[in-house]
Amino acid sequence: MAGFTGGCLCGAVRYEVSVDPVRMARCHCDDCRKGSGATFATNVFVPAEAFKVTGEFATYESKTDAGNTMTRAFCPKCGSPVFGYSSAGGGVMRAIRAGSIDDASFVKPSIEVFTKRMLACTVVDPSTQKFEEMPPPPPPR
Ligand SMILES: [Zn+2]
Ligand SMILES: [Zn+2]
Numbered sequence: 001m002a003g004f005t006g007g008c009l010c011g012a013v014r015y016e017v018s019v020d021p022v023r024m025a026r027c028h029c030d031d032c033r034k035g036s037g038a039t040f041a042t043n044v045f046v047p048a049e050a051f052k053v054t055g056e057f058a059t060y061e062s063k064t065d066a067g068n069t070m071t072r073a074f075c076p077k078c079g080s081p082v083f084g085y086s087s088a089g090g091g092v093m094r095a096i097r098a099g100s101i102d103d104a105s106f107v108k109p110s111i112e113v114f115t116k117r118m119l120a121c122t123v124v125d126p127s128t129q130k131f132e133e134m135p136p137p138p139p140p141r
Pocket of ligand 1: 010013075076
């Protein structure tokens with residue numbers, strides 16, 4: 001595949017990714033639920049340097065339970081959530097909202113986090129590795 005494109009509903013914010021995702025995850029935490037407008041968020045993680053965004057976007061910052069700053073970027077015109085990033089690990093990753101990807105047919109999460117907050121109506125994916133809360137970050141390379 002090597003890369004993909006996406007953007008907000010109205011097209012004012014667009015992005016290009018030049019590599020394949022490092023990780024795909026579903027997050028069931030309350031912040032992701034509200035920030036995504038869906039019953040849970042599906043995030044596609046890519047290195048920040050491989051993510052090129054064009055157009056004006058707005059951001060909203062919040063604190064995570066672990067004390068990191070989570071920044072969520074959205075289109076100020078149509079309101080679509082587009083991507084986010086955490087100050088954890090130096091902010092080197094971008095979490096792209098899977099719903100913003102043009103052809104999202106490749107999306108296949110391998111992990112799920114904050115499953116203790118999963119809504120009863122959510123269909124359980126038997127193929128994913130599940131964590132009740134946020135798992136510890138992978139060791140530095
Ligand atoms: Zn828009
Ligand atoms: Zn979350």
